Amino acid sequence: MINVVTAKQDWYSILQEINNYDFYHTYDYHQLSKKEEEEPLLLVYREKNVLIALPLLIRTIANSAYCDATSVYGYGGPLVSGVSEDYDFSKFHMALNTYFDEKKIISVFSRLHPYFPMQEKVITNLGSIEDLGRVVNIDLTKTLEEQVQHYSNTTKRYLKKGLKNISIVVSNKKEDIDTFIALYNENMERVNAKKHYFFNDEYFLQFANSTEFTTEFTFAVLNETQKIISAAMIIKTNSKFVQYHLSGTLTDYLHLTPIRLLIDAARISGTNEGYTYFNLGGGLGSNNDSLYSFKSSFSDDFKQFKIWKYIVNHEKYNELVAQNPSLQEKETDTISFFPLYRFDV
Missing domain, CATH: 3.40.630.30 (Gcn5-related N-acetyltransferase (GNAT))
Structure with missing residues (x-):
């Protein structure tokens, strides 16, 4: 089950429990970075001694009942504690997908943190991870x-x-x-x-x-x-x-x-x-x-600096892409922008 944290003290307590984070993951940075239409959340998953926290900004999609998620500018991504090298993240994936479905979140984009190599294991098999360059x-x-x-x-x-x-x-x-x-x-x-x-x-x-x-x-x-x-x-x-x-x-x-x-x-x-x-x-x-x-x-x-792209609801995602006037008569396969339905010339 995913618990949603929005209060500053609770957010801070989770980071202190994990004890391995950067300022990009903090409540304060999310508050000063968010746009007017964005809602900062810390998604928290627990299983025995395992703790996973994923900070995101939730955005409504114009002319739609759906939402999507993005990350703050900089280096974000999931944080973990109590995770062994052979830990199976499948239960976390199920809980995360259930949350996304319930909240009608159809896609997720996040910049990852180059100094937390475990992040890739946390989200492997959820969308794609792409190399952007080196820091x-x-x-x-x-x-x-x-x-x-x-x-x-x-x-x-x-x-x-x-x-x-x-x-x-x-x-x-x-x-x-x-x-x-x-x-x-x-x-x-x-x-x-x-x-x-x-x-x-x-x-x-x-x-x-x-x-x-x-x-x-x-x-x-x-x-x-x-x-x-x-x-x-x-x-x-x-x-x-x-x-x-x-x-x-x-x-x-x-x-x-x-x-x-x-x-x-x-x-x-x-x-x-x-x-x-x-x-x-x-x-x-x-x-x-x-x-x-x-x-x-x-x-x-x-x-290595990497980004995470995850389409949760392919049907709705493709529908919104088809409705985007900026994509008319364009070869969408050549456009790396994500999510594609937000592409604007």
């Missing part, structure tokens, strides 16, 4: 000196030069968060980022105020003028994960690549505080692009 990890269990050995010569050179002229400051003061927001927005406008990369001010403030994870607004300050030229949001969770979340650099200072110093500072603090992973993420849209090349200049420890 870059700095192994914080190594010594600081060992980590630097994996830096590219270019990164080492920029760090050596930058440390002479730039200082790193961490501050969650309101005025500094406002500075971060302005800098980040300028950066997104410069690169013509898509709409979903822009956030309202409350989004950043909720990050700063959350008690379920730690957000460090980290700034690169030019020593000569005390001007903030670059900034990053570093998220730390559960004494295990450090995440490089959002960042930006003023256009006039891009040639200094001060982001390298921000990442290096977060690596040092994360190591000293006993964290395990520092995930830098991958390229834009999971591509092996210039952003991915930049991140891989810090480490050659790569993890």
Whole structure:
């Protein structure tokens, strides 16, 4: 049987019981990430000492009595505890399908977490799992000196030069968060980022105020003028994960690549505080692009980023696909977008 958790304290208690999660799985992140029409849920399954928790966002489908489910932006997917290598997930699958049928949820999409390999076993035989690309990890269990050995010569050179002229400051003061927001927005406008990369001010403030994870607004300050030229949001969770979340650099200072110093500072603090992973993420849209090349200049420890696509009700899914005007006269087999009935030109 699936139990549905929506209250913050109950959600938090489940995560604490599992004791292996990232900020993407938390109640707070789901609340600040959800759109107006989305309802965050934590689906919980228990069997003896086994506990499985699946966080999702439930969405109604326009002009339909049906719903579907998706995940927050980032790295989500199921969490488990008490599961052996040979555990049979078939009872969980039956319970999950029963819940989906009862709630008229016809499809499920979820981004998976590259650092939880057990996730694939949890959902094997439920739809498909697809590789999207690799993300870059700095192994914080190594010594600081060992980590630097994996830096590219270019990164080492920029760090050596930058440390002479730039200082790193961490501050969650309101005025500094406002500075971060302005800098980040300028950066997104410069690169013509898509709409979903822009956030309202409350989004950043909720990050700063959350008690379920730690957000460090980290700034690169030019020593000569005390001007903030670059900034990053570093998220730390559960004494295990450090995440490089959002960042930006003023256009006039891009040639200094001060982001390298921000990442290096977060690596040092994360190591000293006993964290395990520092995930830098991958390229834009999971591509092996210039952003991915930049991140891989810090480490050659790569993890695979995957997504989960599951059609629960094929009949209704196909019916909705056929009704989508954006798909008229298109070869749907060539479109990877999921769920396909939500495809919009």
